[in-house]
Amino acid sequence: MDINEYILSNEATIRLSFFLGVFAVMAAWELIAPRRALTVSKVVRWTNNLGLVFLNTLILRLLFPAAAVGAAAFASHHGWGLLNYYDVPLLVAVIVSVVALDFVIYLQHVMVHAIPALWRLHRVHHADPDFDVTTGARFHPVEIVLSMLIKFAAITVLGPPLVAVVVFEVLLNATAMFNHSNIQLNLAVDKWLRLLVVTPDMHRVHHSVEDDEANSNFGFNLPWWDRLFGTYRDQPRGGHETMRIGIHSYNAPKQVSWLSGMLLLPFIGKINSYAINRRQWNNNNY
Numbered sequence: 495m496d497i498n499e500y501i502l503s504n505e506a507t508i509r510l511s512f513f514l515g516v517f518a519v520m521a522a523w524e525l526i527a528p529r530r531a532l533t534v535s536k537v538v539r540w541t542n543n544l545g546l547v548f549l550n551t552l553i554l555r556l557l558f559p560a561a562a563v564g565a566a567a568f569a570s571h572h573g574w575g576l577l578n579y580y581d582v583p584l585l586v587a588v589i590v591s592v593v594a595l596d597f598v599i600y601l602q603h604v605m606v607h608a609i610p611a612l613w614r615l616h617r618v619h620h621a622d623p624d625f626d627v628t629t630g631a632r633f634h635p636v637e638i639v640l641s642m643l644i645k646f647a648a649i650t651v652l653g654p655p656l657v658a659v660v661v662f663e664v665l666l667n668a669t670a671m672f673n674h675s676n677i678q679l680n681l682a683v684d685k686w687l688r689l690l691v692v693t694p695d696m697h698r699v700h701h702s703v704e705d706d707e708a709n710s711n712f713g714f715n716l717p718w719w720d721r722l723f724g725t726y727r728d729q730p731r732g733g734h735e736t737m738r739i740g741i742h743s744y745n746a747p748k749q750v751s752w753l754s755g756m757l758l759l760p761f762i763g764k765i766n767s768y769a770i771n772r773r774q775w776n777n778n779n780y
Contacts, residue, residue: 498567501656505563506555509663516668520627520675527678529694530735532624534751542753543628549753550631550638558642565649566659575653584655591654593716595662598648600719602641603712614760615640620708621750621759623740625701630674631667634760669715673697692717699730703738707731 501508532539554561560568569575577587606616615637622629633641649659673692688696692713700711710727713720720726730737740750749755749762 498570498656501563501660502560502567505561505660508660509667512664513667513671516671517627520671520677523677524626524675529676529678529698530625532626532676533739534623534747536626538747538751539622539624539626540628542751542756543622543632545753546633546635546756547628547631550633550635553635554638554642557639562642562645562649562659562663563656565646566654566656569650569653570656573653574650576651577655578653584657587655588658588661591652591658592662592665594652595645595648595654595659596666596714596716597719598644599666599714600712600716602644603714604725606637607709607712612637612640617741617744618756618759620701621741621744621756622701623745623747623750624676625674625698625739626676627671627674629701630670630672632756634756636760665715673714688717690717691715695729695734698734698737698739699727701739702730702732703740703742704731707737 558564570578573579577591582590606612615634618634618637619629619632622632654662669691673694674697675694677694679687679694684693684695687693692711692715696711696717697713699707702708707727707730710725711720712725717726732738743763744750744759746755749759
């Protein structure tokens with residue numbers, strides 16, 4: 495069995511193993527050295543957030559049994575994509591693929607903030623009243639399906655090796671759990687680490703209730719895109735311990751902490767003008 499056959503046969507096991515391992519480490523770290531005091535019952539939040547994760551996983555496996563790796567195998571078989579057209583060394587192809595796919599995720603993240611109809615879906619992620627390891631996987635099922643379709647399109651154009659797609663998916667899940675974790679990280683370490691990867695303190699700014707802070711730090715894995723495109727913000731105005739997490743207008747417990755409320759949240763309220771250009775601070779929201 496060659497490497498591609500092994501990946502196709504074991505993709506789900508590989509991803510699940512890394513997910514459980516990283517989740518366990520981050521969850522333990524949060525207990526030992528938390529960054530902030532939580533405001534909502536962890537039992538309630540974790541039960542419902544992880545329930546949403548399970549639902550999303552089930553939906554994706556039903557709709558796309560082969561997932562992103564299957565799309566890469568299909569593109570490779572048909573010779574689709576830039577990296578399948580040119581003879582590129584495997585290591586170079588893997589690095590280019592991981593960086594390019596991460597850039598696509600950055601652009602996708604900006605898009606779901608910039609387009610009001612898509613923001614309605616994405617606000618399920620932002621409405622979490624606390625910020626911890628389970629927040630990193632808390633997304634509405636429709637957004638999850640949309641994200642997978644965007645990955646399929648990117649894979650078709652790029653033509654990445656199968657191993658690159660698995661590496662990217664594992665990194666994306668692992669870093670999402672890491673940078674959403676409620677962990678205390680040495681400030682000097684954070685300063686240097688955020689040059690290479692998005693850290694919890696860097697991404698926590700993005701979960702502020704304030705528009706100018708929520709419309710910054712869009713990166714999930716690589717931190718460079720925010721610096722390159724002017725969406726980087728170093729620290730929250732109110733400090734990490736006291737900043738408010740969530741969305742101003744959506745904070746009822748059953749609406750933001752219960753699975754039924756999360757599933758209905760995109761369909762509540764009228765479509766407004768929330769967009770990426772709302773990056774000025776308005777203290778009238780208090």
